[in-house]
Amino acid sequence: MGTKKQSLSVKTKPRNKKVAFTLADEEYDLIHFYLKKYKITNRSRWYRETILTHVLKNMEKDYPTLFEENEMRR
Numbered sequence: 001m002g003t004k005k006q007s008l009s010v011k012t013k014p015r016n017k018k019v020a021f022t023l024a025d026e027e028y029d030l031i032h033f034y035l036k037k038y039k040i041t042n043r044s045r046w047y048r049e050t051i052l053t054h055v056l057k058n059m060e061k062d063y064p065t066l067f068e069e070n071e072m073r074r
Helices: 025-037 043-062
Strands: none
Touching: none
8 A cells, every 4th residue: 555645736826026135155054954954855935934934923923902911911
């Protein structure tokens, strides 16, 4: 009995916006080491997920609430 990789058929919108940035040698080496250590082959996806995860966490943290944090702790 062979194992089949099942994938969800999720429609993704085409990615047609390009982002480019530069890294220092040390930054590049660190990222390259990380990707190799964790056997990440799709660098584009990893960069996208890492950046978007960070952005979404901060947006959620900064989301306005009805009460201030100290008022909710009472």
